[in-house]
Amino acid sequence: MISLDNVSAQxxxxxxxxISFTVPQGSYGIVIGPTGAGKTTLVEAIAGVVPTTKGRxxxxxxxxxxAPPEQRRLSLVYQHAYLFPHLTVRENVxxxxxxxxxTVEMLERFGLGEVAxxxxxxxxxxxxxxxxxxxxxxxxxxxxLLDEPFxxxxxxxxxxxxRELRTIYFERRFTALQVTHDFHEAGLLGDVGVVLDRGxxxxxxxxxxxxxxxxxxMVADFLGAENVFAGTVQPIRDAVPxxxxxxxxxxxxxxxxxxxxxxxxxxxxxxxxGNAHAVIRSDDISLSRVAGASSVRNQFRGIVTELAPAGxxxxxxxxxxxxxxxxxxxxxSARELQLAPGVEVFAAFKATAVHIC
Amino acid sequence: MSAPSQLPPLxxxxxxxxxxxxxxxxxxxxxxxxxALAASLFLLFLVAPLVGLVGGGGAAGLRQLVxxxxxxxxxxxxxxxxxxxxxxxxxxxTPVAYALARGRFRGRSFLAAMIDLPLLIPxxxxxxxxxxxxxxxxxxxxxxxxxxxxxxxxxxGIVCAMLFVSAPLYVSAARxxxxxxxxxxxxxxxxxxxxAWQAMRRVTLPLAWRGLLAAAIVMWARAVSEFGAIxxxxxxxxxxxxxxxxxxxAFGLREALPVAAVLVLLALVPLVALRALRGDERLxxxxx
Numbered sequence: 001m002i003s004l005d006n007v008s009a010q011x012x013x014x015x016x017x018x019i020s021f022t023v024p025q026g027s028y029g030i031v032i033g034p035t036g037a038g039k040t041t042l043v044e045a046i047a048g049v050v051p052t053t054k055g056r057x058x059x060x061x062x063x064x065x066x067a068p069p070e071q072r073r074l075s076l077v078y079q080h081a082y083l084f085p086h087l088t089v090r091e092n093v094x095x096x097x098x099x100x101x102x103t104v105e106m107l108e109r110f111g112l113g114e115v116a117x118x119x120x121x122x123x124x125x126x127x128x129x130x131x132x133x134x135x136x137x138x139x140x141x142x143x144x145l146l147d148e149p150f151x152x153x154x155x156x157x158x159x160x161x162x163r164e165l166r167t168i169y170f171e172r173r174f175t176a177l178q179v180t181h182d183f184h185e186a187g188l189l190g191d192v193g194v195v196l197d198r199g200x201x202x203x204x205x206x207x208x209x210x211x212x213x214x215x216x217x218m219v220a221d222f223l224g225a226e227n228v229f230a231g232t233v234q235p236i237r238d239a240v241p242x243x244x245x246x247x248x249x250x251x252x253x254x255x256x257x258x259x260x261x262x263x264x265x266x267x268x269x270x271x272x273x274g275n276a277h278a279v280i281r282s283d284d285i286s287l288s289r290v291a292g293a294s295s296v297r298n299q300f301r302g303i304v305t306e307l308a309p310a311g312x313x314x315x316x317x318x319x320x321x322x323x324x325x326x327x328x329x330x331x332x333s334a335r336e337l338q339l340a341p342g343v344e345v346f347a348a349f350k351a352t353a354v355h356i357c
Numbered sequence: 358m359s360a361p362s363q364l365p366p367l368x369x370x371x372x373x374x375x376x377x378x379x380x381x382x383x384x385x386x387x388x389x390x391x392x393a394l395a396a397s398l399f400l401l402f403l404v405a406p407l408v409g410l411v412g413g414g415g416a417a418g419l420r421q422l423v424x425x426x427x428x429x430x431x432x433x434x435x436x437x438x439x440x441x442x443x444x445x446x447x448x449x450x451t452p453v454a455y456a457l458a459r460g461r462f463r464g465r466s467f468l469a470a471m472i473d474l475p476l477l478i479p480x481x482x483x484x485x486x487x488x489x490x491x492x493x494x495x496x497x498x499x500x501x502x503x504x505x506x507x508x509x510x511x512x513x514g515i516v517c518a519m520l521f522v523s524a525p526l527y528v529s530a531a532r533x534x535x536x537x538x539x540x541x542x543x544x545x546x547x548x549x550x551x552x553a554w555q556a557m558r559r560v561t562l563p564l565a566w567r568g569l570l571a572a573a574i575v576m577w578a579r580a581v582s583e584f585g586a587i588x589x590x591x592x593x594x595x596x597x598x599x600x601x602x603x604x605x606x607a608f609g610l611r612e613a614l615p616v617a618a619v620l621v622l623l624a625l626v627p628l629v630a631l632r633a634l635r636g637d638e639r640l641x642x643x644x645x
Contacts, residue, residue, distance in 0.1 A: 049544035069547035076548040082541050086563045096549025139549055 001025040002046060002143060002175055007055035009045040014199060016041045018055070021204040023192050025060070026173040030180060030190035030207060034222060037196040039179040040078075043145040046177065047076045060142050060175075074143035075136035079151050081128040083120040089131050090116040097138035106134040109164060125152040130161060137168060144169075146178040150185070162189075183211075183224055195219050213355050217277040220357065226315070226326040227280040231260030233271050233356055258356060263323045266297040267354035276356050284353035285327035287316060288346050289337055297351040300325075304343045307334065314339075318347055411621055414614030418622070421615045428600065428616060432623070435597040438512060439580035442519035446527045446576050451569070454531035455557075459540060469532075476525045483522050484589025491517060491590070514591040519580035527576035534568020535561070571634055578627035582620070597623070 002023040009016045016038045023029035031039050044050040046057055048069040057065045064072050075096070083092050089112055094103040107113050110130045115123065120131060129152045136144060149165075150158045166189070169176060180186055186193055186207050193207040195215075203215040214220035220228045235254045258265045258278045265278055291299065302318035302325065309315075314334040318325045325347055329337075339345065421428050456462075457469055475483055491508040492498045498508055508514045538561055546556035562569070584598035595603060597620050605613035 044544065047544065047548050049547065068552070069544065070550050070552055074548060076545060078541060078545070082539070082545045084542065084560055095546070135549070
């Protein structure tokens with residue numbers, strides 16, 4: 001388990017402030033954030049490589065805030081591998097290894113047997129990263145910290161290494177925390193998602209919740225939500241009696257009307273009336289050429305302004321009374337609907353697809 | 358089909374101005390000659406005295422090395438004391454250099470400036486400063502004397518003077534050597550189970566050793582060439598620089614020349630060593 005309680009750290013002029021989250025024992029945590037968010041500083045603070053100035057770092061239930069890195073029973077893999085250049089591949093993997101058998105096992109599992117005797121300086125970027133991961137795992141850590149470990153790998157090798165790492169993770173069930181820029185990777189790997197920006201914690205949630213219910217427009221924007229609108233929100237529960245509150249009295253979601261520009265969207269949320277943001281993921285918006293009668297609360301007529309095909313998915317930009325919406329549809333659907341700039345379409349999405357933050 | 362329209366004239370600044378281009382080429386040629394002349398004169402100024410010295414006294418110096426007991430003793434004394442001072446410098450100054458490279462403590466800049474100070478003051482002044490602390494009539498000097506350790510007029514004094522004036526060079530170069538080793542290497546070693554000392558021994562020192570060795574060579578060369586501080590603190594026994602000075606003042610240029618030439622030849626040893634070290638650094642690894 002990794003548990004941080006109000007942890008602060010400083011490196012030069014950069015400050016990481018009041019970070020609190022927990023990655024349960026055996027879970028896989030993901031840290032996401034833009035460049036300069038403090039992701040590397042965060043993992044370094046957990047590793048004890050960067051001293052904390054405040055707060056508590058608990059690893060495996062033990063307070064290790066002031067323990068030196070070698071007593072934290074963890075391994076750290078940096079984006080740039082940091083292989084010891086005066087040692088061979090085998091010597092690097094065996095550096096902190098629990099036994100020579102484990103070293104050999106790691107070399108074999110990551111396909112490094114043939115290059116085991118080589119100078120690490122002659123390896124490719126991908127091979128170097130494999131050695132770094134094998135070296136970290138050979139220590140049999142209880143906590144594995146990974147700072148963008150797949151960034152240097154080509155796409156094919158990335159899939160292979162990720163799969164191998166995943167297999168070892170399921171075998172050993174250590175606790176992992178991985179820094180990534182890749183939203184796809186975050187959704188694929190993570191049990192817990194942590195979003196950072198400029199040294200501050202923006203949100204901690206399950207990755208799918210981060211994507212569906214971002215805590216702020218900044219998180220939504222960073223996580224790639226294309227439809228983020230500023231506006232005002234008003235509860236409309238009394239006016240719409242067919243909308244039933246949640247069964248949990250503590251967790252009442254109100255039906256709300258969100259007005260942005262001249263357009264009103266319908267949504268559900270725990271919302272204080274006033275200024276807010278609405279987030280709609282582009283793949284939650286469906287398109288048709290005719291208005292349809294359905295339970296969908298939000299249906300708007302618009303004009304296609306742009307098509308951006310990218311393989312099987314096409315992103316369609318639509319002007320809805322001045323509101324720019326982006327919908328992601330399959331390229332085949334876009335072709336069947338004969339979508340083109342200037343064509344009139346109807347964009348529809350459920351009230352539950354609108355997240356107010 | 359319409360007739361092709363005439364191309365518009367090029368802007369005035371893009372048209373080929375042949376006289377101006379020729380003048381520019383002429384100007385560049387003159388500049389090259391002036392730079393080459395200045396560089397040649399400067400190199401001549403640096404090299405000519407040394408070449409003259411070795412040419413005039415090198416052969417005699419090498420002959421004297423075999424026959425002149427005083428010169429032999431003086432050279433051995435110089436090499437021995439410089440080596441001892443360098444070893445002491447490595448032991449004492451390496452942790453200081455590491456602390457300056459890695460530490461982020463209050464007063465770090467002040468400490469670095471204090472360490473550099475002996476490089477900036479005239480060396481006889483350094484000798485006087487040492488005399489004020491280590492002289493027989495000072496508290497420390499008399500205490501050392503009571504313990505049987507004589508500083509002034511002794512080999513220990515020579516080592517002290519050499520250490521004082523040359524150790525700052527070692528600190529500065531060793532600090533750069535440590536700076537070149539990314540601290541994240543140490544961080545990784547620590548997470549792989551090393552204590553701070555083990556990470557230093559297994560990672561930092563192996564990665565910094567070339568820089569540290571170069572720093573030690575520079576320190577040794579500086580110690581060998583020291584005169585000002587030594588002559589204040591220890592006139593006897595005479596190191597090579599003091600011997601060449603004494604022969605110059607007592608017997609003139611002709612007698613001083615062979616000793617001076619031998620000192621120049623001795624200075625070539627660290628120079629060649631440094632060149633070899635840097636050349637080796639650029640070679641690709643032979644380990645596969």
